[in-house]
Amino acid sequence: MSRRGRARTGWFFASPALLVIATVTVFSVLFSLLLSFADVRLEYGGFRILSLTGDHYAAVLSSPEWRHALVFTFGFTAVTVFLELVLGTAAALVLERLGAARGWVLAVLLLPWALINVVAAQLWGYLFNGTYGGLTWLFEQLLGHQPDILGQPASAMGAMVVVDVWKTTPFVAIVVLAGLMLIPGDVYEAAEIDGAGAWTTFWKVTLPQLRPIMAIAVLFRILQAFGIFDLPFVLTQGGPGTATESLAILGYKTLFQNLDIGRGAAVATTTAVIVIGCCLLFLRVFRTQADEGGRA
Numbered sequence: 001m002s003r004r005g006r007a008r009t010g011w012f013f014a015s016p017a018l019l020v021i022a023t024v025t026v027f028s029v030l031f032s033l034l035l036s037f038a039d040v041r042l043e044y045g046g047f048r049i050l051s052l053t054g055d056h057y058a059a060v061l062s063s064p065e066w067r068h069a070l071v072f073t074f075g076f077t078a079v080t081v082f083l084e085l086v087l088g089t090a091a092a093l094v095l096e097r098l099g100a101a102r103g104w105v106l107a108v109l110l111l112p113w114a115l116i117n118v119v120a121a122q123l124w125g126y127l128f129n130g131t132y133g134g135l136t137w138l139f140e141q142l143l144g145h146q147p148d149i150l151g152q153p154a155s156a157m158g159a160m161v162v163v164d165v166w167k168t169t170p171f172v173a174i175v176v177l178a179g180l181m182l183i184p185g186d187v188y189e190a191a192e193i194d195g196a197g198a199w200t201t202f203w204k205v206t207l208p209q210l211r212p213i214m215a216i217a218v219l220f221r222i223l224q225a226f227g228i229f230d231l232p233f234v235l236t237q238g239g240p241g242t243a244t245e246s247l248a249i250l251g252y253k254t255l256f257q258n259l260d261i262g263r264g265a266a267v268a269t270t271t272a273v274i275v276i277g278c279c280l281l282f283l284r285v286f287r288t289q290a291d292e293g294g295r296a
Helices: 003-036 055-061 064-096 102-114 117-128 134-143 153-182 186-192 199-225 228-234 247-257 262-294
Strands: 036-043 044-051
Touching: 003 036, 003 262, 036 262, 064 102, 064 153, 064 199, 064 247, 064 262, 102 153, 117 134, 117 153, 117 228, 134 199, 134 228, 153 228, 186 199, 199 262, 228 247, 247 262
Parallel strands: none
Antiparallel strands: 036 044
């Protein structure tokens, strides 16, 4: 069979999956984009689009609630992704040096990641509870008073970071471990012959080899962290006040609680545009660094 014939066969077998993706994803995105420009009136049994307007975006971009949600989401994403990358890399380096016990340690490490996000958030919600929470009791024994962890803005943000890092660090560790297993041993042998120490070997040999796989891990984590919804929804409902209100929570409240369809769709669209822009910027920076490393 010719190359063109194989390509046609491949497209034929892939067409059902592509049709489902186009129906479920592409149509939903385009319809949401249409609603973000629409003046929508709710009626019995549905809604009706009256006209098209750009007022929703003007209202969203000038809203202090949107700006606060944007700052919180950016901050949450930056802090959690950085901590997960550092801790996940450290865990992967330890796992690489384990022998027969690696399988057991991996199984234990993957337990937090395997939990459904809502279940994990509910579990930590019990621990943070101001009345009977285990962590609240522990802090009371250590500090002499009972803190309201989820009732104060700073501690609520910190609690969300702790839960997300606890749950998602195993994912980063597994990805980085896969990259470590692919590094050829002769690279380390050459570094040892040159007299490089452990620290120098990590910075000059291991880390450059891990950059592509770490970039993939960071990219996935940016996509997940920027769209965070279930964690703040279960733990704090975006509170106290709006302290932990992410862009996804803001869009949910605008669309489903306030029933402002056009503005809610505008929040979702601006979030998607920002995520895409951040990912493209990250990939461009990574590609530039990779090219410079290759020329060096």
